[in-house]
Amino acid sequence: MINEGEGGSPSSMVPPPKVTKQTAIFGALSREIAEGTYTPDTQLPTEAQLCERFGVSRITVQGALNRLATAGLIKSVHGHGWFVRSEQRRRYVLTFDQSGWATRGVWGMWLQAQGLVGSCSPTVTTDLPPRHIAEHLRLGPEEKCVIRRELRSIDGEPVMIYTGYWPLALADETPFVRVATRCAAAEDEAPLDIMAGLGHASATEEDLIGARMPYPHEVEDLKLLRGVSVITKCQIAFDAHGNPLQCVDDVMVAERVSLVVESRPTAPFDLEEF
Numbered sequence: 001m002i003n004e005g006e007g008g009s010p011s012s013m014v015p016p017p018k019v020t021k022q023t024a025i026f027g028a029l030s031r032e033i034a035e036g037t038y039t040p041d042t043q044l045p046t047e048a049q050l051c052e053r054f055g056v057s058r059i060t061v062q063g064a065l066n067r068l069a070t071a072g073l074i075k076s077v078h079g080h081g082w083f084v085r086s087e088q089r090r091r092y093v094l095t096f097d098q099s100g101w102a103t104r105g106v107w108g109m110w111l112q113a114q115g116l117v118g119s120c121s122p123t124v125t126t127d128l129p130p131r132h133i134a135e136h137l138r139l140g141p142e143e144k145c146v147i148r149r150e151l152r153s154i155d156g157e158p159v160m161i162y163t164g165y166w167p168l169a170l171a172d173e174t175p176f177v178r179v180a181t182r183c184a185a186a187e188d189e190a191p192l193d194i195m196a197g198l199g200h201a202s203a204t205e206e207d208l209i210g211a212r213m214p215y216p217h218e219v220e221d222l223k224l225l226r227g228v229s230v231i232t233k234c235q236i237a238f239d240a241h242g243n244p245l246q247c248v249d250d251v252m253v254a255e256r257v258s259l260v261v262e263s264r265p266t267a268p269f270d271l272e273e274f
Helices: 021-035 047-054 058-070 106-114 131-137 191-197 216-222
Strands: 074-077 081-084 090-095 118-127 145-154 157-167 204-212 230-238 244-253 257-262
Touching: 021 047, 021 058, 047 058, 058 074, 058 081, 106 145, 131 157, 131 230, 131 244, 157 216, 191 244, 216 244, 230 257, 244 257
Parallel strands: 090 257
Antiparallel strands: 074 081, 118 145, 145 157, 157 244, 204 230, 230 244
């Protein structure tokens, strides 16, 4: 039935698009999650219960639930059903002052500051880097890197993939090429400190921060569900002559980590200079 309303007529009004049963269920459950009917970590009714409530088939309910999962609102726990996702995120804090965070092991220092115990699965290889890393490090097509990769977790839940790249010409016969046996700790000497000891001190750093959907191998390693994006942070360090020393590529799960960049000026600004 068409409601004419003011200033309109049945012939001049466009009928609203037909809403499918799946879309109606998706909309109803989305609103209930937003309004707090189902709070974070709360289990949704079973598929059978939703079929009875909405008077639809199991296939229709499963389609609506899959759309909710793709939208990042719910997750499936094997053998237990569907749950509303938690909004809690860990604060991964990066500071760019003289406190040492920019040169020492940020991961280890962050865990130490938060009183957390993390774990990782490190590997070290010598290989050709991806094209974008080769461009950042200004490497030729056949120039290799020392590559250290760590899948970093907290409480058994993967939160990020760390991958560090160092030109083989700089890193050969250094601690970089040693086989990784454990995750970097707060007290460890960081790669840039080692570089400085070899006469290649870092003078400036550039951080490229973005977001994207994960690649298939990242979905598997980070145990991601559909629709979950990742935060990317690519840091390139340069010496005083502008030559690249290292490139660190971090991939963080957007729903598990909040990236906070803190900048602390060493001296107050003089507005008269501007």
